[in-house]
Amino acid sequence: MSTLLLKVDGLRKAYSGARATVAIEDVSLTLAAGETLGLVGPSGSGKSTLARVLLRLIEPDGGRVEFAGVDLLALRGAPLRRMRKRIQMVFQDPLAAFNPRATVFDALADPLRIHGIGDRPGRPAAIMGLLERVGLPAELMHRSINAISGGQRQRVAIARAIATRPDMIVLDEAVSALDVTVRGQILDLLVELQRAEGLSYLFISHDLAVIRAVSHRIAIMDHGRIVEEGPASAVTARPRSETGRELVAAVPRFNPQGKAND
């Protein structure tokens, strides 16, 4: 777990408009190959802004992002399109991420076609393989996206993310809309896929219990800044920042004085 994949340095983004907001300020972090960095913080702390910058969905105002030794923010045109294969995403609301009238087949064929992976006659077999890797039955490919359950839809979103064989997946509140049982199953699937494929995850959530379950390291964000960073066990056992202490106190089973009722 020591090959550096992602290196973020001094990243800054302010939104302009009626109420100008500095969303992220001097954000620096690293992510190794095969590693999960959990990014946790209260709502509005800048987590999604950081995710959008890394996915090149918005431009930052300053700072540097190195991905696999490449200056990510300098990429344009074809090199950027090729890079998009290597950095995928899973968001909270899979319905918003898909055309709801599309079938599961369409949703998974898109990334293969867009990135020129395989050929048309091979698509059904490729899609069957993807469904199998995320624990879904092959028959599901004929169903429409809005006719399957939320948990199944999030599995399809994960299948779509791994379709391009990425190095890294940015997961932004990916399990936050799921009920507790399905959430656990999706987290298990993510851990299993990481083990099988050597994926790196930037796993974003406002929920420290979820972050703790999957992360090797944890970074805590508040008001646009990383206020604490360290091994997952150390951050949850002995948080050094005020924000960290508040997040830990909110999870009863991380709190030795609290009741183990979670």
Ligand SMILES: Nc1ncnc2c1ncn2[C@@H]1O[C@H](COP(=O)(O)OP(=O)(O)O)[C@@H](O)[C@H]1O
């Ligand atoms: N498109 C936008 N325009 C203006 N302000 C925004 C926009 N998106 C987010 N913000 C503001 O930036 C800050 C960080 O938001 P966000 O990155 O969404 O935080 P988080 O994901 O941690 O909840 C918040 O104050 C939010 O209101």
Ligand SMILES: [Mg+2]
């Ligand atoms: Mg967010």
